[in-house]
Every structure is written in structure tokens, then in C-alpha cells.
Amino acid sequence: MRRAALAALLSHWRARPLQLAMLVVGLALATALWSGVQAINAEARASYAEAAATLGQDRLARLVPADAAHIDEADFVALRRAGWRVAPVLEGRMRLGGERVTVMGIDPLTAPPQAGLAALTEGDGLAGFTTPPGRGFAAPETAAELAAADLEIAPARGIAPGIVIVDIGIAQTLLDAPGRLSHLQVHPDQPAARADLAAVAPHLEQRPPDDAGELARLTDSFHLNLTAFGFLSFAVGLFIVHSAVGLAFEQRRPVFRTLRALGLPGRSLMVLLVAELAALALLAGALGVALGYGVAAVLMPGVAATLGGLYGAEVAGSVVLRPEWWLSGLAIALGGTLAAAARDLWRTARLPVLAAARPRAWALISERRLALQLGAAVVLALVAVVLARVGGGLIAGFTMLGALLLAAALALPVLLYAVLRAAQALARGPVAQWFWADTRQQLPGLSLALMALLLALAANIGVGTMVSSFRLTFTGWLDQRLAAELYVTARSDAEAEAIRDWLAPRTEAVLPIWYVEGELAGRPGRVYSVADHGTYRDHWPLIDAGDAPWERVAAGEGVLVNEQLARAAGLWSGDGRLDLPGGPELPVVGVYSDYGNPQPQAMLGLDSFTRHYPDAPQRQHGVRAPPGAVPDLAAGLRDRFDLPAPNVTDQAEAKRISLAVFERTFTVTRALNVLTLGVAGVALLASLVTLSGMRLAQLAPVWAAGLGRARLARLELWRALALAGFTALAALPVGLVLAWVLLAVINVEAFGWRLPMHVFPADWVRLGALALVTGALAAAAPALRLARIAPAQLVKVFAHER
């Protein structure tokens, strides 16, 4: 019985292959964007986990300096003598063979077995590893990239990309950090009789194993952003599914009724319908996951570059097919389909056997429904307003965004209904009146697709405004911030001193850019030195400042902090005080913008800096010189000191690098936006194609009354253009509010900086045109079909016999 019933149900799709194709394509696209984003996130997180697991950091406790930038080797010796089984590690970023890498120096003799070094140094590997010039180990892809490095790098498994492991002595030479250590790894088995840590090294503290990894925490906001946009794309896709399933259920109501009348139990009917939906979801889900793999593979290099540029995170630029996201992709497709079909399944379960089918009613307007929809939109808008006023945190920000977008989507059909009604009232000719009235009648059938288009357009306007505002602010800020004409990085402190001496008589000023790493308000950050020079006073914009901030910083009476730190720790001029790592607590005298940097940062007067951090590397400098003299200076520096090209950078190059990092940051978001607009276009096409099959009964009388097929087809095209145009107009304010939320709430929470909002009307015009093209493309096929339809097809509407 069930087999026969299933055959009857499936025959619906055999007769309507286009409707079936639209349903599968909609769901596949939605799943593709969602699973693509998940694949990117999973790949990046796998890289973080691998980085966290390097040298067993995820399993071993560590001794770190309580408030200083590094540990002295003497501490290590003292602890070993006091019975502590610890192993030294020195970690630092440097350029090796033209690539920026993280060098990790370890001592193979004292390293705990959990560090997993045995495979690296076994056999004759140990001598080659520890004896100068030494040998490094890196992930195969990193080793291949470093083929041109002076150091021999051997490929090894189990090391995260971008990390080179060398002997501690070699690392101290490479990083020019003699006698220094970053932290000490603690063996899990410690002798009971060892001395108390506070007695041997009171300035060190023990930290538990870091199983999540610093990078995973740092990049959480980035991945949350991606997930949110992936979810938006998925939601837009679900609009298609909801629309297609809703129509299919309504069309098949007579079949349901007949099957029930012929003796199929209601429960069996539901089982068959759920099984049918599940099969469709799994088919489309599998297609979607495969497509998502393609999306992820295309976007991954951009994401890897962004994560590297923003967070220094090394992420593999390729995607591996992982079973977990195959499964999660199929699960989200299945869950999404059942959620989109829930209302129709519920209605079918409660369908009286004798209920009449009303496929046309599916497309008829109900003012009561519109009123309910408007009510829901108002409630959601209020939720967004409440969250904007009292909510805090990124989750609240995204919830607000979700409520806002959903409210706008729900309000759209109501708004369009009112606009079309007004247009009908203003129309004069019979064709114009019919056009607007008929367009209004199409609204319920098209509203889901138009809501999807609204969401896609609003997301495009919002994200576009955010990115363009950011770019405008960022380039202006870069022009001010990169005031020095030339930037020079020496390979050692001694070389830096020689460079300073060489530059002094040839330039207007040599400004030290020295820094130490350490914890600022509980998060890893940097303290920079700032010289007492007019360059800073004249060029560095402060977004918050007390009296004479630069003078107070120069006198060592206060610090400047970046906006991220100020917002995260509530440190503003006036009453904010910052506890410097290994240094004093100083009042905050000003706050500066620091776009593109997710980490906290502080600036200390040069004298105070060298006093508190005498061991800080002193290698990087900004050089003030007449612009015309810069090329000769750069060439002279390279010749005189044999400096590699990346170590001498002029202002234009520094800006180019910064802007490239910036552009990459939003590549993925922009790509997702374009894809979302594509999904919305498919939604519109799906709805128009589906409706065109039901439209004949409405169009035939008008045709019979004397409007030719070609004219009717043109009017169908105009109808789609009008609806897409109105939707684009409605999307504009929604997009601008979205941009405001992104700039004033999400960015502040995610990255710690707030940007002024700028508007770009030319972008709106371009997007409006894109919306019209989307509408025209979606309507083209149904309109063409109508223009070419055989009169016999239209006559069938009237013919009840021949």
C-alpha cells in the first residue's frame, strides 16, 4: 500500500521536473554556502589546534613570566638545580628565506616526551639538530616554501604550518636573543622533593596546558562573522525551500485527500511525506556539500591570507574533505528542509479527509496574514531596539542583527502591498490598473523570494557600506599614521646601532619603533616606545586625550593605549591606569585608533621604555627625510649594510602592504555577499517559474479580452522589474541600519574599534541596477515562455469540452 501511495506522491515531481529542480538547486545552494563556510572554519581551527599541539603545548603546563616579556636562562638553571623538571622554549617571529615564520627553539635533551620530539631528533638527527649551523624542522609545505633559507629545513609531520622548530641555541642566534627564553615546559612527573616555585623563581607563574590555543580565542570573532554570513546565505536558501515545499503540498492536496479516502492512514501519509523530504534533502545536501567544498577551496587562500595578516595565524591555504563537515552539511540540509516544511507537514497532519484543494489560494492575498506578519515584524524590531540599548557582546550583536533583518523581511510584503495598492489607485488606463492589481495578487507567491532578495540586497548594502567606510577611514588613518618616509629593520641590535649612526647625519630624524610583548589587561599585546618628536604630535590622531598627552608620555608620566585596549578594559584618559608588563602602573593619557590590529597595544615614552625594558630588541626605525632623498637613502642602506629588500620599506610600500592586508580581510565577506545575491536570484527565478504554471488561468481572460501574448510577456517582465526595484528601495534603509550595527556594535565587539559611517550613493545605484538585472533575468524565461506559448494552451483554460 505504501509503495503505491509513494508512487502517487512522487508522480507529482515527474510531472513538474522544473519545480523539483528549483527545490533541489535552492537547497543545494543554501547548503553549499553554509558548509563552505563551515569547511573554512574547520580547516582554520584544525590549523590552530595543530599549532596549539606543537611541542605538546596542549598537554604540558608552562612556567611564564608573571609580568615581564621574557625569562632569563638563569631562571631555567636555578629551577633545574632546585629539582624542577622543566624544558626551555624560545619563540619569536622572523623572516627566513623571504617568508615570515614563527621560530620555536627547544632543548631536545630536557624536552618532555609529550613534546613529541623523538621522531625529529632520533638517530644521527640529534647532532645535526643541535650543532651549528643546525637543522630546522617544519611542516612539509612550510619546508618547501623555505627551500631558499640559509638554514637547512627538513620536512616533518605533526608541526603546524608556518612554524620552524630548531635547537634553543640556534633559535637564540636567529632571533638575536642570547640568554633569553619565552617559557618553560613543565614535565607532568615532577619529583616530590622539589623546591617551591615562589622560592626559586618568584617572578614566574605556572599556567595549565593550553588546549584551545591562543589563536583559536583571538580569531573567534572572525569565525563568528563568517558563520553569521554563512547562516544568512543558508536562511536565504531556506526561503526557496519553504516556498517550493509549500506549493508542492498545496498542489498535492487532492492526492492526499484521495489517498486518505482510499484507506491510507494519516500516519502513513506523514511517514511517506517525511521520507520524501528527507530523500530530497539528502540528495540536495550531498550536492550542496560538494559545491561547498568548491566554494571553500576557492575562498580558503584569501581566508588564510587574512588570518595571517590580521592575527599572524598560519592556516593551510587548501581544504581537506573531512567526514565531519560532510555529515554536518547533510544534517543542516535535512534539518533546514524539515524546518522549512514543518508548517506544511503540520497542516497536512491535521487535514480533514474532505478538505478541498486550493492551489490558487496559495497565491491569494490575505490581509489578515499581512497584519499578523506586520505585528511579528514590529515585535522583532522592538527586540532589536531593546538589544541595541541593553545588550552586550557579540552574540547579542548578531541576535540584534538577526531580529532586525527578519523584521525587515516580514515587513516587506506589507510595504509592497501598500505601494502596489497606491499605484493601482493612481493608475489611469485599464491595462495599468490591471497590471498593478495583478502584481498585488502575485505578491503572496513571490513574497518569500522577494524577502530573500531584500536580505541579500540589505546585506550587500550593509557590508559594502561597512567595508567602504572602513577603507575610507583606514586610508586616511594610514596617511597620518605612516608619517615616516622610510622604515628600516636591522637584523641585530648592533647592526641597528650602526644604521642609526649612518642615518643620523643624512636624515631629519630617526624614530625608534621598539616594542616588547607582554600581557596588557590580561591579553597578549605589545608595548611600543615613542620618541618625543613632532612627527607623532602632528600626525597621530587621538580619539580621546587628556591635557598635553604627548608631553606627559615623553616625561614618563603616562601611556597612550590603542582603541581596542581602551574599549576592552575601559581604559580612557582621566581615570584609566595601565599595569605595564614588568613595569610600573601608569595613567592613560590618551587613546589612538589602531585599525587592523586585533591585539591590545600601549605606547610608552622612549626614555621610560628603555629604562623599563633595557633588553627589548632595538632594531626597527622610522626615518624622516625629504621624500626626494628616500630612493637614494634606501639604496644606500641596502648597499652599506647588505640588508635584504623587505628590511627597507618606503612609505608607499608600507601603505601598499597595509592596504593589501585590509582588502584581503573582507574578500570572503564580499564573496559571500555576491553568492547570497545569487541565491536570492535563484529564489526569485524559482518562484516566477513556479507561478508561471499557475498564471495561465489569470492571464487567459486578459489575453482573450485582447491583450496579445507578446504584450503580456512584456508586462510580466515589467512586473518583475517593478517588484525588484521596490525591494531594492526597501533594502536601502535596512542595509544602512545593518551597516550602522556592523560598524557601531559588531566591529566594536569583534575587533575593538569603532568607525565613522560614510555613505556611498554610487554603490546603491550599482546595486539597484544589479537588483533589476536579477529581476529581469529571473523573469526572462517565464516571460519568454508566455510570449511563445501556443494559443491552444491558453484556450484550454476556457475549454471544458471539444
Added chain:
Amino acid sequence: MLLEIDRVEKSYATGDGMLPVLRGVSLGLEAGRSLALTGESGSGKSTLLHLAAGLDAPDAGAIRVHGRDIAGLGDTARAALRRDTIGLVFQQFNLIPSLDAGANLAFQARLAGRHDAALVRDLAGRLGLADFLRRYPEQLSGGQQQRVAIGRALAARPALVLADEPTGNLDEATGDAVLDLMLALVAEQGAGLLLVTHSPRLAARCDARAVLRAGRVA
């Protein structure tokens, strides 16, 4: 001659090959006269009416309206013919669901550029629709919808009214009333009426009668 149907043939493709529906039908209708077309189901009555309206084209033969052969006309010209010369009344009413009864009533007259508000008001009154003009088709009964369809066809003062079972969905009393009204209005306007019906009783009320049997005039 208002309408002249001359040896018209028409077939439809089916799964088993071509199915001939009309096999050389010839008929004529003068202005101011009414002709009832009767016959069994499947005899080709509706097909003939659709061909006469220019909704479809014959395979062979000629259909002339006011002496002009419409069989060879293009889509636009046939649309113009329907708009300007013909009033159609369908069994299923086929009103425009997005327009209210008033707008439906005036629709074809406005399309033809012959809208006469006084005539529409008069028709609405005589058809008993004056109180329902703001209602949409779905809010009207079958009888009311059919009266709107008749009003729509006549408001444009067409030369030829083609009605396909106009009372087929109505009870006998309402059907009689609707037909009375239609015959009276057609007579007043001097139009020709081709009425497709199953009912010998209704057919008897027309000036002439033709019976179709297996695609031929019996």
C-alpha cells in the same frame, strides 16, 4: 454577413496521433441574429467557438468576420479583433481575479477605448450588480460572476457575442433569467450572438439552431 465559417477543419494531437475535431464545418450568422450551436460532448462546439473568437487558428477553411478572413491573422491582429469586435462569455466566467466586479465589468470596454460609464452603470443595474461592484470575483456567487462576465462582454458594444455555455453553471431559474437578459441586450445593441449550449430548451429561444455531430453540421 457578420460571421462566416467556411469548411473549417481542426485536429488536435493526442498520444494516439491526430484527433480530428472539426471536419469541414460551415455556418453563417447575420448581425442582429442569434444562432444556437448544440451537440453532444466532444462534438467540437467549444472548439468552433474558440476559432470564431480568434483564440485559435483552423487547420483548413476560412473564418470571416465582417468579410475579413481571420484565420491568417497574426497574434496582435487577432488580439485587436477580440478587443474591438468580439465579446466573449465563458462557462467558467473567467473573470480577472485581481480586479473588483466594477473594474471587470468595464475592463474590455476600456481596453477597446469605448468605455461608456453610463452604459456600464445601466448594465450593472439591469444585471443586478449595482450593490456588488466593489466585491472581488471570489466574493461573488456563481450567478453573480456570470452576470459580470456577460456585462463585461456587452459593455464594449461588440458586433459579435460568443457565449460558451453561459448558463451551464447556474440553476435553471437563474440560467433563464441570465439568458433573457443577454438576448435582450444583444438585440438592443444589434449584435450577433453565437451561443454554445447543451440545452435544447435554451437553443429553442435563439433565431436559428445548428447541431454539430462528430465534427460536422448535422
